[in-house]
Amino acid sequence: MKNNTTWWIRIPALFFLILGLMEIFIDSGNKLAILEYPMAQVFMLFILLLIIAIEGILTAIENVMFQTLDDAAKERYLESKKTKWEWTWGKKTYDKLLGSKPMEAEGEIILDHNYDGIRELDNKLPPWWVYLFYASIVFAVVYMFRFHVFGGYDQKLEYEREIAAAQVEIEEYKKTAKDLIDFNTVELLTDASDLSAGETIFTTNCAVCHKPDGGGAIGPNLTDEHWILGGGIKNVFNTISEGGRAGKGMVAWKSNLKPEEMAQVSSYVLSMQGTDPADAKAPEGDVWVEANAPME
Numbered sequence: 001m002k003n004n005t006t007w008w009i010r011i012p013a014l015f016f017l018i019l020g021l022m023e024i025f026i027d028s029g030n031k032l033a034i035l036e037y038p039m040a041q042v043f044m045l046f047i048l049l050l051i052i053a054i055e056g057i058l059t060a061i062e063n064v065m066f067q068t069l070d071d072a073a074k075e076r077y078l079e080s081k082k083t084k085w086e087w088t089w090g091k092k093t094y095d096k097l098l099g100s101k102p103m104e105a106e107g108e109i110i111l112d113h114n115y116d117g118i119r120e121l122d123n124k125l126p127p128w129w130v131y132l133f134y135a136s137i138v139f140a141v142v143y144m145f146r147f148h149v150f151g152g153y154d155q156k157l158e159y160e161r162e163i164a165a166a167q168v169e170i171e172e173y174k175k176t177a178k179d180l181i182d183f184n185t186v187e188l189l190t191d192a193s194d195l196s197a198g199e200t201i202f203t204t205n206c207a208v209c210h211k212p213d214g215g216g217a218i219g220p221n222l223t224d225e226h227w228i229l230g231g232g233i234k235n236v237f238n239t240i241s242e243g244g245r246a247g248k249g250m251v252a253w254k255s256n257l258k259p260e261e262m263a264q265v266s267s268y269v270l271s272m273q274g275t276d277p278a279d280a281k282a283p284e285g286d287v288w289v290e291a292n293a294p295m296e
């Protein structure tokens with residue numbers, strides 16, 4: 001039995017080969033299967049033990065076989081084991097790619113010049129370098145046709161695509177992190193679930209001063225288009241979050257309500273626009289026009 005590689009190469013090599021194959025065949029999304037599924041870990045542990053066991057058995061068999069040999073055969077066997085293993089194919093390719101002349105053959109390429117005793121060798125360019133150069137020529141041609149002749153994407157398009165993808169990711173993120181809402185990012189919510197949540201908050205916290213229908217009592221009428229502190233989702237959110245003018249009675253709600261809840265109640269308040277409830281308070285403040293509303 002002539003076995004050249006040593007066990008400390010064989011065992012990890014086989015182990016990682018099987019690990020790699022497993023990762024290729026098990027679909028585990030972006031994560032590694034070995035991290036995702038405990039079963040995969042058990043499997044790889046089993047494989048590792050199996051490889052070690054096989055390795056051990058083979059060594060044992062080798063031992064037994066060795067004991068059955070006569071002395072001359074033992075000698076020969078040990079001799080053959082001693083010959084150092086060399087990776088001949090790799091070595092040959094390496095030499096070929098390097099393309100350097102062996103020292104003994106340097107006479108063939110030495111130049112005539114003699115600079116005060118310093119002679120120069122006319123070495124050829126090393127083949128690895130030349131191949132790399134050819135490869136870059138092929139690459140350049142392919143690149144030219146792909147991007148300049150047939151018009152592939154350019155940096156600008158690539159940039160725009162990445163920005164669009166990032167935008168989608170931000171939207172996704174915002175959905176899962178509603179509590180990040182603040183004055184700058186708040187948007188009018190129109191989902192029925194958000195509005196009904198807003199209504200509940202309004203009835204419990206705000207109706208005492210603004211009346212359940214928003215018509216206004218201690219607090220101003222919220223259903224008309226007049227606003228003391230500014231209309232629009234951003235201003236309304238800001239008023240609810242930071243409170244009204246000092247001494248007027250409208251407190252800052254940011255310590256009692258979560259940002260998401262303030263967005264919901266702001267949207268609910270705005271959904272009452274124009275409902276014109278009975279006994280509503282007279283308008284206060286100025287008519288609010290959205291900055292980007294179309295001019296009439």
Ligand code: HEC
Pocket residue numbers: 201202205206207208209210218219220222226227228229230231236239240243244245246248249250251253265266269284285
């Ligand atoms: C203690 C009474 C009181 C409560 C409770 C109260 N408000 Fe007010 N609210 C006021 C007063 C008073 C003002 C006017 C503030 C000012 O003039 O600066 C006001 C102003 C407002 C405004 C601005 C109106 C404008 O014309 O600019 C909004 C929006 C508003 N409140 C929403 C709410 C919401 C939503 C709640 C519940 C989370 C709430 N308020 C709870 C008394 C109250």
